[in-house]
Amino acid sequence: MIGKNPRRQVAYLSILGTTQLHLRNPYVIAWWSAAFPGMGHLLLSKYIRGFFLFIFEVTVNLQAHINTAILYSFTGRFELAKNVLDKRWLILYCSLYIFSVWDSYRTTVDINNNYILAVREDARISSFKLGSMEFNYLDKRSPLVSAIWSLLMPGTGQLFINRIVMAVFIVIWWIVIAYLSNILPAIHYTFTGNFGYVKPAINAHWALNISSVYMFAMYDAYSNTVENNKLFDREQAKFLQREYQSKSFDIPSKKKSIRGDIMHIIATFEHTIYLEKAISEIEMQGIPKEDILAVPMDKRDEKRKVFDSIHQSDGLSLVDLAAILGTIFMLLGTIYGFLLKLGPIIWGLIGLVTGFIAGLLIKLIITRKSSNRQENEKATEVVLIIKCEEGKSNMVKNVFWNNHALGISNI
Incomplete structure (x- = not known):
């Protein structure tokens, strides 16, 4: 810790969600801003700026007929593309579009620097916030579940992780875009073979917004679940170090204790809420805090996994490129689907799957790391040692097992 009064916070917990600083790739954030102005800022939790740029994009793009011109350009109808554009709105659009990309890149670099300083200053992280209308707390959840819910209905992945502001915004705009694009009737016609x-049936202008918004909702939910899990681990580790590392704790050794009825029960855990439940239950059974030692383990760099899990999160690099290529290929599939037999729905889905898989494969080849670990494999993250009388050893072990200990031994 640099000082007793840290100037920066790593995270802020409110009833509307968890806002936190963490390292991000500036190029990835800039790309999302290029795909749809405002999205890069929303990934950074810069909500006011992000909402403004998002609404600006929707409004000015509509007035300038940019999406329609994109459709004509990619399908070779260049004269129609030139004629459909409204030059008044188009020129107005260009400057703010470039600003959105530039500012999201610049802001990401600034946030990364502030995150490094915030970690060094080591400010205490709040883990629970209770209000009259809602409450929020740090918890570990599955990034894959977040992504799946977002793919089923954009915005629900954000609700799953209590990212309320983003959830409401995404749900509202998804309804607007889905309704105005007539995508749902088109899906019905597609899957009934008509x-x-x-x-x-499809409104091409609004349909071209779908790929960016759809994939962004998935990526935002997935990435924030990963980072929330990491934040939970960090906060719990700091709590255990602060509260359960008494200098007077009697470290077990081969040397026999003066009292023959004293035992040390050793257990290993993941970072979960069950660990804290186990400790509190043991304290309720009369074992003082001074006889409890919790040792959070530093994590070694692990082999890259295709998908992060509730138990392990190694980062976002593989999913970053997959989401980007999935968005691009979905957009291209939608565009050229207007010319091909199966239509924009089928070709958009083909583009989504193709781009996503291609992104995963490219990153796996570049990093030369494969996913050899199972997603449900659990690693020791905390070692817990309890000093107790021999008569209480069975009680302690039962408490540990009931709270999902990974392994238990005694000395």
Whole structure:
């Protein structure tokens, strides 16, 4: 710790969500801003700026007919593309579009620097916030579940991790875009085999917004779940070090204790809420805090996994490129689907799957690391040692097992 009065916080917990600093790739954030202005800022939790740029993009893009011009350009109808554009709105659009990309990159670099300083200053992290309408708390949740809910209905992944502001914003705009694009009737026609009705049903301008918003919702939910899990681990480790590392604790050794009825029970845990439940239950059974030693373990760099799990999160690098290519290929599939037989829905889905898989494979090849660990494999993250009388050893072990200890031994 640099000082007793840290100037920066790593995270802020409110009833509306958890806002935190963490390291991000500036190029990835800038790309999301290029895909849809405002999205890069929303990933940084810069909500006011992000909402403004997002709404600006929707409004000015509509007035300038930019999406329609993109469709015409990619399908070779260049004269139609030139004629459909409204030059008044187009020129207005360009400056703020470039600003969105530049500012998101610059802000990410600044946030990364502030995160490094915040970690060094080591400010205490709040883990629970209770209000009259809602409450929020740090917890570990599955990033894959967040992503799946977002793919089923954009915004629900954010609700799953209590990212309320983003959830409301995404749900509202997804409803607007889905309704105005007529995507749901088009999906119905596609899956009932009425391909001839698909193209006339879709509003092309609004349909081209779908790929960016859809994939962004998934990526935002996934990445924030990963970072929330890491924040939970960090906060719990600091709590255990602060409260359960008494200098007077009698470290077990081969030398026999003066009192023959004294035992040391050793257990290993993951960082979960059950660990704290186990400690509190043991204290309620009369074992003082001074006889409890909790040792959070530093994590060694692990082999890259394709998907992070509730138990292990190694970062976002593989999913970053997969989400980016999934968005691009989904957009291209939608565009060229207006010319191809199966229509924009099928080709958009084909593009999504193709791009996502291609992104994963490319990153795996570049990093030359494969996923050899199982997602449900659990690693020791905390070692807990309890000094107690021999008569209480069974009670302590039962408490540990009931709270999902990974392993138990005694000395």
